[in-house]
Amino acid sequence: MNPPTLPGSTQSAEPPDETVRPSGSAGGVPPRIVNHRANGRDTNVILGRRRRFGAEPVFRWLTTGSGLAVLLIIVAIGFFLVAKAIPALRANDANFFTYADWFPDDTENPRFGIRAVALGTVLTSFIALLVAVPIALGIALCLSHYAPKRVASTFGFVIDLLAAVPSIVFGLWGRDYFIDPVKSLSAWLHTYFGWIPLFGSDGPYGKSILLGSLVLAIMILPIVTSLSREVFRQTPTMNEEAALALGATKWEMIRTAVLPYGRPGILASVMLGLGRALGETIALAMTLGANYLVTFDIVGNSGNSIAANIANRFGEAGDLGRGALIASGLVLFAITLVVNVSARIIIYRRREFREAAV
Amino acid sequence: MTALPVTLRARRLPGFAPWAIAAGAVAVAYAAVYIGGLMGGGGFLALVAAVLLYLVGLGVIATRVEGSRAARNRIATSLIYSVVALALWPLVSVVWTLVQKGTSRLDADFFGHSNAGITAFDANGGAYHAIIGTLEQVGIATLITVPLGILAAVYIVEYGRGRLATAIRFFVDVMTGIPSIVAGLFVLAFWVYVVYPLYSPDGKPGYSGFAASLALSVLMLPTITRSCEEMLRLVPTALREGSYALGIAKWKTIVRIVLPTALPGIVTGVMLAVARAAGETAPVLLVAGGFDSINTDPFIGNQSSLSIYIYQQAGLGSQFGPPRAWTAALTLVALVLSLTIVAKLLARRSKLK
Numbered sequence: 001m002n003p004p005t006l007p008g009s010t011q012s013a014e015p016p017d018e019t020v021r022p023s024g025s026a027g028g029v030p031p032r033i034v035n036h037r038a039n040g041r042d043t044n045v046i047l048g049r050r051r052r053f054g055a056e057p058v059f060r061w062l063t064t065g066s067g068l069a070v071l072l073i074i075v076a077i078g079f080f081l082v083a084k085a086i087p088a089l090r091a092n093d094a095n096f097f098t099y100a101d102w103f104p105d106d107t108e109n110p111r112f113g114i115r116a117v118a119l120g121t122v123l124t125s126f127i128a129l130l131v132a133v134p135i136a137l138g139i140a141l142c143l144s145h146y147a148p149k150r151v152a153s154t155f156g157f158v159i160d161l162l163a164a165v166p167s168i169v170f171g172l173w174g175r176d177y178f179i180d181p182v183k184s185l186s187a188w189l190h191t192y193f194g195w196i197p198l199f200g201s202d203g204p205y206g207k208s209i210l211l212g213s214l215v216l217a218i219m220i221l222p223i224v225t226s227l228s229r230e231v232f233r234q235t236p237t238m239n240e241e242a243a244l245a246l247g248a249t250k251w252e253m254i255r256t257a258v259l260p261y262g263r264p265g266i267l268a269s270v271m272l273g274l275g276r277a278l279g280e281t282i283a284l285a286m287t288l289g290a291n292y293l294v295t296f297d298i299v300g301n302s303g304n305s306i307a308a309n310i311a312n313r314f315g316e317a318g319d320l321g322r323g324a325l326i327a328s329g330l331v332l333f334a335i336t337l338v339v340n341v342s343a344r345i346i347i348y349r350r351r352e353f354r355e356a357a358v
Numbered sequence: 359m360t361a362l363p364v365t366l367r368a369r370r371l372p373g374f375a376p377w378a379i380a381a382g383a384v385a386v387a388y389a390a391v392y393i394g395g396l397m398g399g400g401g402f403l404a405l406v407a408a409v410l411l412y413l414v415g416l417g418v419i420a421t422r423v424e425g426s427r428a429a430r431n432r433i434a435t436s437l438i439y440s441v442v443a444l445a446l447w448p449l450v451s452v453v454w455t456l457v458q459k460g461t462s463r464l465d466a467d468f469f470g471h472s473n474a475g476i477t478a479f480d481a482n483g484g485a486y487h488a489i490i491g492t493l494e495q496v497g498i499a500t501l502i503t504v505p506l507g508i509l510a511a512v513y514i515v516e517y518g519r520g521r522l523a524t525a526i527r528f529f530v531d532v533m534t535g536i537p538s539i540v541a542g543l544f545v546l547a548f549w550v551y552v553v554y555p556l557y558s559p560d561g562k563p564g565y566s567g568f569a570a571s572l573a574l575s576v577l578m579l580p581t582i583t584r585s586c587e588e589m590l591r592l593v594p595t596a597l598r599e600g601s602y603a604l605g606i607a608k609w610k611t612i613v614r615i616v617l618p619t620a621l622p623g624i625v626t627g628v629m630l631a632v633a634r635a636a637g638e639t640a641p642v643l644l645v646a647g648g649f650d651s652i653n654t655d656p657f658i659g660n661q662s663s664l665s666i667y668i669y670q671q672a673g674l675g676s677q678f679g680p681p682r683a684w685t686a687a688l689t690l691v692a693l694v695l696s697l698t699i700v701a702k703l704l705a706r707r708s709k710l711k
Contacts (some may be wrong), residue, residue, distance in 0.1 A: 059609035065525040066509035079545040138441035164698040166637025183502045249431035279537020281640035329543040340535035
């Protein structure tokens with residue numbers, strides 16, 4: 001009994017011939033080794049010799065230990081951050097959650113709080129998502145349903161390369177090049193839409209929430225694109241053809257067949273993009289104004305985020321200052337953990353999306 | 359009586375119509391915005407206005423001729439293509455800026471010397487020390503992560519049953535989303551403050567390249583485990599069962615049959631993870647410290663890396679710092695992109711699909 005595909009196996013392809021070859025190297029194994037079941041356990045018995053030192057249990061424990069290492073690392077991250085944050089939080093004279101400024105190394109009364117940086121983190125991520133998600137979904141639809149196959153695969157490759165560009169390069173590009181167009185855009189927005197509080201600042205323009213958010217949007221674009229592209233691709237062809245057969249135009253087919261089917265996947269990809277945006281550090285450290293104003297004015301010279309604040313203030317921080325930064329990092333860890341866990345729960349509910357998630 | 363002309367097909371816009379509308383929209387937009395100075399004028403605004411005019415014009419004309427459903431379809435198609443064009447712009451711009459600004463210091467001096475004794479107001483200076491640092495840190499991180507990641511993936515796919523396996527799988531996924539700066543803070547609190555004093559010559563906390571490797575390992579582990587897991591799942595069950603039928607133990611089947619079959623895919627995953635890690639800045643900045651001279655010992659003392667070097671040089675307010683940063687950025691991108699491209703090409707040639 002040796003069917004090419006076993007019932008219950010998810011594989012449809014027959015194993016390629018070459019892949020069998022490695023077993024040839026195992027051909028040196030004497031046929032005396034018998035793998036049989038005793039007491040419901042797999043055991044290796046070597047006929048004619050005493051039972052060898054069990055490689056199987058050792059290997060099994062090795063792999064289990066490596067798996068457990070993942071859980072251990074996550075627990076250890078939480079533990080060490082809490083351990084380092086507590087002394088700083090004890091010494092803090094201000095309320096950690098409602099105070100906006102950052103003077104942890106003040107010898108008289110150290111005070112620091114995450115109000116401004118937490119608001120900045122949420123604001124930059126939100127604007128970045130607002131810009132990136134529609135564009136990313138457009139690109140994903142183009143790659144899965146519009147562009148010819150060759151073009152789509154090449155372009156998908158290019159998008160993946162965009163994901164590989166290090167964030168410091170985006171930061172440098174944003175600070176040295178992209179800042180000029182954004183300055184003009186800010187001035188234009190203020191001139192024509194200055195009555196909206198978001199565009200209230202009348203300059204001089206420079207590093208701003210707008211600049212940081214736009215750079216961030218470019219950076220999360222590939223993540224949202226690649227996941228939602230996979231989700232759109234998995235739409236059952238039957239559904240699509242049924243819609244077309246009923247006379248739907250291509251766009252109606254996408255609206256009635258593709259988008260509803262992919263909704264959980266889109267949500268998950270947005271959440272993953274949000275997780276990435278919340279944690280992005282160095283690009284924001286180079287493009288945000290890095291002060292502690294609590295403001296919704298996105299064109300003015302301000303803006304900060306938890307991660308960018310850590311990168312910017314770390315060099316000058318004393319012992320208490322580092323504890324304060326670690327405390328803010330703990331908040332960031334908690335936020336991203338919640339966001340990521342919810343994204344993964346959405347993905348896990350729909351089994352077919354699991355394979356697509358990066 | 360002559361038969362009435364019967365057409366089953368709805369009326370459609372002729373093929374040239376969208377192009378004509380586009381040309382009209384561009385002409386009107388440029389005349390009004392670029393030349394007329396409407397709303398401040400400018401080339402970019404004119405472009406945006408042209409796209410908007412085109413969409414509106416197409417919508418109106420197509421609704422007249424083809425009906426509203428077909429018009430909506432046309433607008434959606436045009437929107438999707440213009441969005442793609444919009445997304446190409448940053449990529450092109452980043453590459454263009456990199457090449458333009460990065461080539462100014464692309465000389466032997468840059469790759470042959472460290473930055474020792476070079477202040478913000480000195481020309482020359484190089485990134486040799488930073489390149490060594492990057493290679494060492496990423497190399498050690500790879501050595502730590504690859505066995506751990508592959509074994510964890512083997513556990514998830516081959517041995518794991520029940521709740522524990524599901525939990526590990528789930529948290530591997532969650533771990534991919536841990537911000538890199540948090541990994542840096544963790545290693546700061548753990549290695550720099552707690553472990554480093556145990557072995558350092560003066561017994562004080564300090565930075566080291568190895569701490570950076572640890573931080574990178576935390577970031578690489580989930581990526582490698584994840585991709586390796588996927589590859590192991592692609593190995594046909596028939597191969598495993600054939601091996602069992604020959605009386606080969608499970609661990610030997612995994613080591614000799616399953617892993618070699620999945621090897622190309624695993625290598626791809628590892629290379630992608632290495633590429634990501636090589637570009638990380640934030641965690642390395644927190645725990646390696648940065649240094650201007652060559653330090654080849656990863657365990658003791660500050661070390662630099664390409665990304666730290668970029669960050670430090672970019673922060674210098676002089677005419678010499680930023681060019682060094684851009685050239686280092688070009689080097690880093692070349693390194694990362696070539697790794698990525700090779701990995702992707704390898705993946706395409708892999709037989710497991």
